[in-house]
Amino acid sequence: MRSPTVRHRRLGRELRRLREQTGLSPEVAAHQLGWSRSKLNRVENARLLPSAEDIGNACDLYGVDSSGKAGLIQLGKDAGKRGWWTAYSDVFTGSYIALESEATAIRMWEPTLVPGLLQSEDYAREIICATRPELASPDIDRRVDARMARKINLLGSHAPTVHALLDEGILHKPVGSPGLTARQLDHILQVAAWPNVTIQVLPLAAGAHGGMEGGFSVLSFDDEDPDVGYVEGPAGDVYVEATDQVRRLMLTFERILNICLSPEKSAELITAARSEHDLP
Template sequence: MTKSPTVRQRRLGRELRRLREQAELTPEAAARPLGWSRSKLNRVENARITVTPSDVANACDLYRADFATKTELIQLCKDAAVRGWWTAYSDVFTGYYIALETEATTIHKWEPILIPGLLQSEEYAYEVIRAARPELTKAQLDRHVSARMTRKINLLGPGAPTLHALVDEAALRRPVGSPGLMARQLSDILQISDWPSITIQVLPAAVGAHSGMEGAFSVLGFGDEDPEVGYTECSSGDVYIEEADHVLRLTLRFERLRGVCLSPEKSAALIAAVRSSHDLP
């Protein structure tokens, strides 16, 4: 079973299910001639396991798909099998969030405690990971930081998705690491905030109670063809939110938070002011 279903795998599973339903075949009726169990067919359609191109070809023949559709899905299957950059860090990344994040076209992120990972400098990331994971050896810590920086390069480079990050003012003011580190981190954020694909807004402390107090979350978009996915992280593990109404709730929560955040321009001014306070002895 794959631990990192990509957007392509999810799309392939949905297309195979659509073709099966269009052919008016129940899961049991489809699984039998394919030589699959009912459980395997369900896992294929839900992108829980990978399939081979010959599996896809056989399913397309059974579902009476036309030649163009069959060819497209076989290629989609081959593309889905390509290893992503994140697999080189399988000892660091768990779950399949990074696989989804890498293929996203939009990322909406709320972070109430820390500078979001995609905006972290190397030295800030080092201090945060070291504090959160004191059991790591120096080599393991360096590897975690390397993975985070590679993730940042892939998602903030050419062809990157649009990133809209909402950050609590407390995350800007919390001192991390040695003197001067936070000032440098906030300088990095100010530089990145000028990029056309990035929007950064700060939730001021004066807002008081707000709809994001239950914790950080992300909503990943993949264009018109694929549904959005929500994500939250807690100490007991990752939670992926795929039900449309649940994703909508997260999206509405993001919009409510955005509405009480400072504008990007005023956010930049606040970040600059907080940076100056970190510069003080």
């Protein structure tokens, strides 16, 4: 199964809404469509992309007019289009990149390392080598290329807004050979100057805070699509879609933001930290 895109999620929600609007239970609708109950559930939850014929049959059952039917069939076709990330399907095995590529706003909190979207090539290579020591050199190169390709999403007229909160400890942590961290901090300062990117630092003096349990991201889309939270860890990826859980992540983000330095003060701190890494 390909990673669900925003359009795929939208299609599933719309088919569920139409079914519920007609008053049909999942069991009755699945029976009349000739589907299993499992298939209906996977379609409505964007775990399975239905064919144009499946969408048309569902629209007929739910009493959708011809224009609405055509629109949903087209939405299904658009949802099935291959994105740039599918060229790296061996690296991007989850849904995050598909969703990130269609987000209009990305909020992230990172307490331990520079987030992937903000990493320089050398820093990314060092992090991948440290966290995946079992990988051969060609596999490491492949992952570095994929991570650099993600950054294309930050450029252009349709680029999302990115608001990154970083723990100050990241700035002081030496990574790789002498000078590598300094170059990474230079890169952060360059990206922070882009009009769609805001970077703020949580100072060590802030003490205990709500983000100490780990990093996370929240992706926002247009008005039709709910936010999605994302937490990455050694045991795998966790996608947070329940409204109350996403709200909790957003509240945590706001609490961390309230004790971060301003973007201007953050840039000064990053610049000061950079000088620590100049010496061999």
